[in-house]
Structure formats: C-alpha cells, structure tokens
Amino acid sequence: MPKHHGRARGAGNQNPRRLLTTLGTSTLGTWTRQARRHAQRLNIPLPAALGGIAGYALAHTTSLLPRTPLFQGVVAAVNASVGYELGMMAADVAALRRAPKATPGVNPAPTTASPIVPNPLTGVPTPRPGNGSLRSGLAAAALGATLIGVPLAALRSQRRTAEFCQVPGPRVRWAPASAAASVAILGFFTLCWRITEMLLDWLSHHLGQRLAWRLAARALATLVVLAGTAVLFDQVILRGIRLAGRTVADRLDHSTPAGFTQPDRAVRSGSPSSGETWDSLGLQGKRFVSGGPDAARIARVLGSPAQDPVRVYAALDGRGLAGIARAVLDEMDRTNAWQRQVISIVTTTGRGNANEWSASALEYLLAGDCCTIATQYSGLPSAITLFTSREQPVAATRVLFEAVQGRLAAMPANERPQLFLAGESLGAYGSNGIFTDVDDMVAHIDGALWLGTPNFTPMHRELTRSRDAGSSAVAPVVDRGRHIRFAGRSAQLSADEAGRPLDAWQSPRIAYLQNETDPVVWWGTRLLYRRPEWLAEHRPATTPMGRMHWFPFVTFWQVCADMPVCRNVPEGFGHKYHASQITPAWAGVLGRDPRADYSAIEQALIEDVTIPPIKVFGI
Structure with missing residues (x-):
C-alpha cells in the first residue's frame, strides 16, 4: 500500500492522477445537477422576456426584399436571442444593485419570499419569482399570441415589398410557417447555449479550486472557448469549405452546360483554332465563349453590317495569374483583337462568371467591333472567395490590366483601341480595387460599367461620400456627372432624382448601376451600430427602403437575410440588372445619348439570354 494512503482526499491535496480520477467520476453527476437546475428555471425575468419579444417583433419590420418563411424565421430567432440576452444582462445588473452588501462574519438572513439564485452564465444573483400555474398559463398564451400575431401583422408590409419587386x-x-421556423431555430440556439453554459460552469467549478478568483477562472474558460472556436473555424470549417468548394468546382468545370456547344468561329477562345482548348475553359468559360451574338444576328437587329465580336477567355487550368495574362495576350494576338475599336476587360465573379447581358449589349452597340476579355481567378464561388481571398479579384484584374495596357502603350496613339472595364458584384469590387483614387481611374481607362458594386468597395464609398450637396446616397451625383454617374433607372443617367439635368458627360465616362433593393450594394458591418445614410434619407414610401427603419443589430441581420435571396427576383430588382438598365448605360459610356431608343437591342438581349425561373416567395 502506498505510504500516502492516509492523506486527506481534498481536491487541493490530490496528486494529478487522483485529481483526474475525481474529475472524471464527478463529471456525470455535475452535468446531471446542472441539467436539473436549468430545467427548474422556468421563470424568465421580465426584462429578458421583453427583450426577446422586442427582438422578435423588430425582425418583422420592412426590409429590402420579400422573405421566405425560413429566412424570416432565421432573422426573427437571431433577433429574439439577442434581445433576450440583453434583457438578462439588464436583470442581472438590477439584481446586483438590489442585493444587500455582505458584512464580514455575518451570514445573511434567509428569505423565502423571493429567493436569489445565481445566473448560470454570469454568476450574478438574479431574483426568481415563485411558480404559479396561472402566471405560467398566461405567459404561455401571451407567447403563443406573439409568435403568430407579429408575423400576421407583418403580412401587409411583406406583400407591399413583394408587389414592388413584382413577385x-x-x-x-x-405567418405560422415563419413562426414555426423561428421556434425551431430558437430551440437549436437554446440547446447550443445550454451546452456551452454547462461547459463553462464545469470548467469554472474545477478551475476555481486551483485559482484565487472565480472571475479569473471564468475569463480563462472563455478564452479557451474563444480560441478553440477560432482555431476550429479557421483550420477545420473554412479549410473544409474551401476543399469542398474546389472539389465541386473541379467536377463542374469538367462538364459542359446544357445548350452550349464548342464555338467554330476563330474569334472565340475554345474554338478548334484557339490555343485555349474547349475542355480547359471550365463551366463558366464555356458559357462565355459559346454565348453572345454573331455578325449575322447583330446585323439583323441593327439593320446594318456587323462583325463577329471577339471573345477571349482563359481559365486557371493549373496556371497562376501571370500565366493566365500571357494566355490572354496570345489569344488577342491570334484573333487580331488589337485592331478592334474597343477592348473590354471583364472581371468575373467567383469561379469565372461574366454577366452575359452586359457583354452582349456592348457587342450590339458596337456592331461587333470589339474584344471582350474574361478570366477565371478562383475555383470557389463568390461567397467563399469573399471570406477566404477577397483580394484575389483585385490582384487578377491588376495583372491582366497591366499586361493589356502595356501592349496598348506600345501602339501608335491613333491606332489604339479604347480600353473599358466591366464587372458585376465581386467583379466590380476587383475592377475598382486596382485604382488608388478617382483621378487614377479617370487617367487610365476610357470608360467602365459596374453592376451591383458591393458596399465594402473603397472607391464606391469614397465617391458616395464626396457626392454633390443635395444628392442622395442611393443615387449620388458626383461633380454634376462630369465623368462618373450612378443610376438605378436609365433616366438617372441624364438627370438627378429630382429631374434636374446633369452636365455634359465627358470622356472617360464611368457608370455604376445599383438597384435600390440590392442588399449587396447596401450591406456592411457598420449597419450593426450606425444608421447608414441611405436610411437617413427620405425615400418614397412606395419603396421598401422608404418604409425601412434602422435598429442596432436588427437591420444588419435583416439585410444579411436578404443576401441569399437577392437573385430570386425579376431583373431590375435585388442583385439582378435588366437589359433596359444595362443597354442605355453602355450607350452613355460609349458617348451616345442614354435616352435614345434601344428597344431593339434590349429585346434581342431578352431573346438571346436564358433567364432562370424565379422562386416564389409566398406560400
């Protein structure tokens, strides 16, 4: 028998092996006691209940786009959780102030009228009122009425938003479907919170036996959880998402989209005469080079002779950005693209998608006398690229732009094609990112058209901040529209929102198209704590934005929930831009009157481009 068999068995006197044994055998009992204690805490402090109800109600205020019940349930559940926690914090603070100060050596007198119990998350005493069946019944009835009544009251606003977006x-x-989704998600949140709470209590209990202050134990436990979460998110979740995204992308890139075939025209990459093989272009590249009008189609629409437009595309195919740029230059040499009137560099989104309406509109307006370039810079969708490598589209655009610009600089000035930039969403962010400021941009391009530029684009923010006095953040006027114009409707390319004509549009001409209901344009982390300018302005009450109100945290999550459904609306709303917006914008960038009649081209674009069906919001 060991000599220390008679030693006291307190936790502080145990050797490491006995301590681990004690901890292991007591874990089940600890968790059982914790679960029993949580189950008994059926009464919720009034501030927490009011906070949860307020958060749930605020989640049903007007947002930019109509919502499915599932997404409405997500927003409502998150807001209710935050409101509840804020209410709990208020209750804890109030209880701490009411609690009598302890006198050394004197035990406080017991009381049974309003027992004080510690909050399991904060450790701060919280009063727990008595349990009454009548009170519980009334509370349950009020909760049920709130769950259904709030979404019922929000139906009118949802219908007005859907009507505005033409869905x-x-x-x-x-309403009941949304409420059911909220309850399910709240249940999941509660389960996660309880598990985390019990882990923190367990760690605090055992660490508290070895550290001087329980607060230090709590802080250490929190740091452990946060650090573990960060490592898990970065090394496991994000890495897994990237790996899964690339795997799916590789599988898709080896397929051919339905309805698209290898081009036989020499002016297209992927054709039999091209150095870029059909199979190397990937899914989005195949769509790009096989789409768009040919000379015969353009001539029929315009009623005048036309050329076959040049389309150049280069995918990753195991190359770096410099290798992709060299492949583009080789294709431009092969197709004699340097003799065209315009060269347009399109920064794609995610895995290499280019907006077909934008590319085709430029080709129709120029009667085919142009070369449109697009490349793939990532094997991941835009949403994943945004969080894992946001600077990749900027780097890809810069390498390609400098390569093309270098070749143009070597040509005689009177023989150089005009150089334009284009992009949508993450592509617009990439194109804007290669310039240091507005003067740098105006000095190096002949024009640009960007669709749905994200709110986090520095150039977009700077232009919006420096807008002319009296113009709005939704349709800002910069220097009376001398070079740069923002528009949601074609009329705003020639006049401000009040109908006042802009000054003459001088070269280089740059246009930003942004829908009032596009959450990509208006989303930003500052929505968490600051009312944005676009909500501080007076908008028509007939629009969703005109009926919106800013609330801390709430508005942020509302616009976040609009993001996944921002393309489930007709063109001209959300994150989708219509031919009737794009064609006049390109015409203006080319120096033509954006108010002229381009209906023949717009109709041809609608006929040429297949539009996916819209998901119905109402159930």
Missing part, C-alpha cells in the same frame, strides 16, 4: 406576395399561412 407573388405571401399568403396567410406564411
């Missing part, structure tokens, strides 16, 4: 509005059963 079917929700029916009455949208």
Whole structure:
C-alpha cells in the first residue's frame, strides 16, 4: 500500500492522477445537477422576456426584399436571442444593485419570499419569482399570441415589398410557417447555449479550486472557448469549405452546360483554332465563349453590317495569374483583337462568371467591333472567395490590366483601341480595387460599367461620400456627372432624382448601376451600430427602403437575410440588372445619348439570354 494512503482526499491535496480520477467520476453527476437546475428555471425575468419579444417583433419590420418563411424565421430567432440576452444582462445588473452588501462574519438572513439564485452564465444573483400555474398559463398564451400575431401583422408590409419587386406576395399561412421556423431555430440556439453554459460552469467549478478568483477562472474558460472556436473555424470549417468548394468546382468545370456547344468561329477562345482548348475553359468559360451574338444576328437587329465580336477567355487550368495574362495576350494576338475599336476587360465573379447581358449589349452597340476579355481567378464561388481571398479579384484584374495596357502603350496613339472595364458584384469590387483614387481611374481607362458594386468597395464609398450637396446616397451625383454617374433607372443617367439635368458627360465616362433593393450594394458591418445614410434619407414610401427603419443589430441581420435571396427576383430588382438598365448605360459610356431608343437591342438581349425561373416567395 502506498505510504500516502492516509492523506486527506481534498481536491487541493490530490496528486494529478487522483485529481483526474475525481474529475472524471464527478463529471456525470455535475452535468446531471446542472441539467436539473436549468430545467427548474422556468421563470424568465421580465426584462429578458421583453427583450426577446422586442427582438422578435423588430425582425418583422420592412426590409429590402420579400422573405421566405425560413429566412424570416432565421432573422426573427437571431433577433429574439439577442434581445433576450440583453434583457438578462439588464436583470442581472438590477439584481446586483438590489442585493444587500455582505458584512464580514455575518451570514445573511434567509428569505423565502423571493429567493436569489445565481445566473448560470454570469454568476450574478438574479431574483426568481415563485411558480404559479396561472402566471405560467398566461405567459404561455401571451407567447403563443406573439409568435403568430407579429408575423400576421407583418403580412401587409411583406406583400407591399413583394408587389414592388413584382413577385407573388405571401399568403396567410406564411405567418405560422415563419413562426414555426423561428421556434425551431430558437430551440437549436437554446440547446447550443445550454451546452456551452454547462461547459463553462464545469470548467469554472474545477478551475476555481486551483485559482484565487472565480472571475479569473471564468475569463480563462472563455478564452479557451474563444480560441478553440477560432482555431476550429479557421483550420477545420473554412479549410473544409474551401476543399469542398474546389472539389465541386473541379467536377463542374469538367462538364459542359446544357445548350452550349464548342464555338467554330476563330474569334472565340475554345474554338478548334484557339490555343485555349474547349475542355480547359471550365463551366463558366464555356458559357462565355459559346454565348453572345454573331455578325449575322447583330446585323439583323441593327439593320446594318456587323462583325463577329471577339471573345477571349482563359481559365486557371493549373496556371497562376501571370500565366493566365500571357494566355490572354496570345489569344488577342491570334484573333487580331488589337485592331478592334474597343477592348473590354471583364472581371468575373467567383469561379469565372461574366454577366452575359452586359457583354452582349456592348457587342450590339458596337456592331461587333470589339474584344471582350474574361478570366477565371478562383475555383470557389463568390461567397467563399469573399471570406477566404477577397483580394484575389483585385490582384487578377491588376495583372491582366497591366499586361493589356502595356501592349496598348506600345501602339501608335491613333491606332489604339479604347480600353473599358466591366464587372458585376465581386467583379466590380476587383475592377475598382486596382485604382488608388478617382483621378487614377479617370487617367487610365476610357470608360467602365459596374453592376451591383458591393458596399465594402473603397472607391464606391469614397465617391458616395464626396457626392454633390443635395444628392442622395442611393443615387449620388458626383461633380454634376462630369465623368462618373450612378443610376438605378436609365433616366438617372441624364438627370438627378429630382429631374434636374446633369452636365455634359465627358470622356472617360464611368457608370455604376445599383438597384435600390440590392442588399449587396447596401450591406456592411457598420449597419450593426450606425444608421447608414441611405436610411437617413427620405425615400418614397412606395419603396421598401422608404418604409425601412434602422435598429442596432436588427437591420444588419435583416439585410444579411436578404443576401441569399437577392437573385430570386425579376431583373431590375435585388442583385439582378435588366437589359433596359444595362443597354442605355453602355450607350452613355460609349458617348451616345442614354435616352435614345434601344428597344431593339434590349429585346434581342431578352431573346438571346436564358433567364432562370424565379422562386416564389409566398406560400
């Protein structure tokens, strides 16, 4: 028998092996006691209840786009959780102030009228009122009425938003479906919170036996959890998402989209005469080079002779950005693209997608006398690229732009094609990012058209901040429209929102198209704590933005929830731009009157480009 068999068995006197044994055998009992204690805490402090109800109600205020019940349930559940936690914090602070100060050597007198119990998350005493069946019944009835009544009251606003976006509005059963989704998600949140709470309590209990202050134990436990979460997110979740995204992308890139075939025209990459093989272009590249009008189609629409437009595309195919740029130059040499009137560099989104309406509109307007370039810079979708390598589209654009610009600089000035930039969403961010400021941009390009530029684009923010006095953040006027113009409707390319004509549009001409209901344009982390300018302005009450109100945290999550459905609306709304917006914008950038009649080209674009079906919001 060991000599120390008679030693006291307190936790502080145990050797490491006995301490681990004690901890292991007590874990089940600790968790059981914790679960029993949580189950008994059926009464919720009034501030927490009011906070949860307020958060749930605020989540049903007007947002930019109509919502499915699932997304409405997500927003409502998150907001209710935050409101509840804020209410709990208020209750804890109030209880701490009411608690009598302890006198050394004197035990406080017991009380049974309003027992004080510690909050399991904060350790701060919180009063727990007595349990009454009548009170519980009334509370349950009020909760049920709130869960259904709030979404029912929001139906009118949802229908008005759906009507504005030209989609079917929700029916009455949208309300209970939304409430059910909220309850399910809240249940999941509660489960996660309880597990985390019990882990923190367990760590605090055992660490508290070895550290001087329980607060230090709590802080250490929190740091451990946060650090573990950060490592898990970065090394496991994000790495897994990147790996899964690339795997799916590789599989898709080896397929051919339905309805698209290898081009036989020499002016297209991927053709039999091209150095870029059909199979190397990837899914989006195949769509790009096989789409768009040919000379015969353009001539029929315009009623005048036309050329075959040049389309150049280069995918990753195991190359770096410099290798992709060299492949583009080789294709431009092969197709004699340097003799065209315009060269347009399109910065793609995610895995290499280019907006077909934008590329085709430019080709129609120029009667085919142009070369449009697009490349793939990532094997991941835009959403993943945004969080894992946001600077990749900027780097890809810069390498390609400098390569093309270098070749143009070597040509005689009177023989150089005009150089334009284009891009949508993450592509617009990439194109804007290669310039240091507005003067740098105006000095190096002949024009640009960007669609749905994200709010986090520095150039977009700077232009919006420096807008002319009296113009809005939704349709800012910069220097009376001398070089740069923002528009949601074609009329705004020639006049401000009040109908006042802009000054003459001088070269270089740059246009930003942004829909009032596009959450990509208006989303930003500052929505968490600051009312944005676009909500501080007076907008028409007929628009969703005109009926929106800013609330801390709430508005941020509302616009976040609009993001996944921002393309489930007709063109001209959300993050989708219509031919009737794009064609006049390109015409203006080319120096033509954006108010002229381009209906023949717009109709041809609608006929040429297949539009995916719109998901119905109402149920």
